[in-house]
Amino acid sequence: MPKESFFKNRIKSVGYALKGMFLLLRTESSIQIQFVIALVVTAFGFYFEISQTEWTIQLLAIGLVMGVEGINTAVEKICDYIQPNLDPKIGLIKDISAGAVMIVSIIASIVGLIIYVPKIF
Structure with missing residues (x-):
């Protein structure tokens, strides 16, 4: 069977x-x-006409949160596939994965506050 082209x-x-x-x-x-x-x-x-730098940072924060959430979802699905029953080790893996989402979400929220609080007040 011939190998597919890089482009395809x-x-x-x-x-x-x-x-x-x-x-x-x-x-x-x-x-x-x-x-x-x-x-x-x-x-x-x-609405607040944020700067190009603020747009860049905001978009990076959004992408990071959603990307890590996607990875968290994949980890949870793999865990459920490997061990459909309750298992403390699987629970720990899921908690760690969810913790990663929490970390980036908190940082993204702080980024949002840094950008918008001065504009609102």
Whole structure:
């Protein structure tokens, strides 16, 4: 069987990634909530006319939170597949993964406060 070209392989990879992104948005409530928050914060960005640097930092924060949440979801799905029953070790893995989301969410919230509190007050 001949090897696929690099270009065809990349197109397939992008297709799989888009499928995964839309699957996350359709099925995971935590991503849906974060997506709504991202839309609200983006609207604030336009309303308050934030700078190019602020846009960059805001978009990085949004991407980081949603990306880590996606990884957390994948870790949880793998854990559930490997061990569908309650297991303290699996619970620890899930807690650590959720903790990573909490860390980036707190930092992203602080970034939002740094950008918007001076503009609001």
